[in-house]
Amino acid sequence: xxxxxxxxxxxxxxxxxxxxxxxxxxxxxxxxxxxxxxxxxxxxxxxxxxxxxxxxxxxxxxxxxxxxxxxxxxxxxxxxxxxxxxxxxxxxxxxxxxxxxxxxxxxxxxxxxxxxxxxxxxxxxxxxxxxxxxxxxxxxxxxxxxxxxxxxxxxxxxxxxxxxxxxxxxxxxxxxxxxxxxxxxxxxxxxxxxxxxxxxxxxxxxxxxxxxxxxxx
Numbered sequence: 001x002x003x004x005x006x007x008x009x010x011x012x013x014x015x016x017x018x019x020x021x022x023x024x025x026x027x028x029x030x031x032x033x034x035x036x037x038x039x040x041x042x043x044x045x046x047x048x049x050x051x052x053x054x055x056x057x058x059x060x061x062x063x064x065x066x067x068x069x070x071x072x073x074x075x076x077x078x079x080x081x082x083x084x085x086x087x088x089x090x091x092x093x094x095x096x097x098x099x100x101x102x103x104x105x106x107x108x109x110x111x112x113x114x115x116x117x118x119x120x121x122x123x124x125x126x127x128x129x130x131x132x133x134x135x136x137x138x139x140x141x142x143x144x145x146x147x148x149x150x151x152x153x154x155x156x157x158x159x160x161x162x163x164x165x166x167x168x169x170x171x172x173x174x175x176x177x178x179x180x181x182x183x184x185x186x187x188x189x190x191x192x193x194x195x196x197x198x199x200x201x202x203x204x205x206x207x208x209x210x211x212x213x214x215x216x217x
Contacts, residue, residue: 007187011178015188018174019195025092025163025170026156030103032096034149037103038138044108055104062101068162070094075166091163095156102152110145111137143214150207154200171195 040058043051062070074094078085085093114137122132142149164173175192179185 004184004187007182007184008191011182011188012191014178015171015174015191015195018169018171019199021088021163021168021170022157022160022196023199024088025095025160025168026153028092029095029099029156029160030149030153032092033099033103033152034142036096036100037107038141040100040104041107041111041141042133044104045111059101059104062098067095067098067159068165070098071162071166087163087166087168091166091168095160095163099152099156103149106145106148106152107141109148110141113144114140146207146211146214150204150210153207154203157199157203158196 040055043055044059046052071091071094074090075087078090118136119132122136127136160170161172163170164176167173169177171192175188179188182188
């Protein structure tokens with residue numbers, strides 16, 4: 001069977017449309033992960049033993065269970081506890097909460113690389129703990145952890161294909177559906193791979209640009 005560019009051109013608009021859901025899951029998921037992961041990180045390095053234990057348990061649990069299983073649990077378990085979320089919000093919540101465990105560790109590593117003298121100086125100046133985190137620690141942690149956060153976002157773009165198990169028409173799911181109709185797996189999956197590559201290459205370049213800009217500030 002001869003390779004056909006007509007198959008690619010005909011189905012490309014559908015696959016690009018599906019890529020929007022891939023980006024939505026990934027970007028919204030990483031945004032949720034950064035917010036939640038920052039709080040988990042703060043609890044992880046805080047003075048409360050209870051919070052340290054709970055945050056450690058959270059990180060171990062979400063890093064120890066495959067994301068596919070987490071997606072299925074969120075999709076089928078949430079309605080049982082009165083949260084009847086559609087598939088897309090449930091997938092974003094699962095991806096975000098899973099990624100938050102990794103983001104918390106990224107942030108913790110970045111915070112540990114900040115000289116302790118900054119915290120001591122802030123305390124000596126009477127800066128409140130909230131202001132210390134908002135103005136000093138979190139901005140520096142985000143800047144120091146930016147390369148790892150970009151890598152985490154790229155990883156989410158790739159694992160977002162798992163959302164197809166709960167019926168979301170993201171890129172991989174649509175590619176499978178098109179292949180089932182056309183029986184042209186080579187053309188369809190090469191196109192899907194190229195779309196993933198363009199998305200991740202663009203994100204990596206944006207991340208490098210952001211790193212250079214932050215390095216100048």
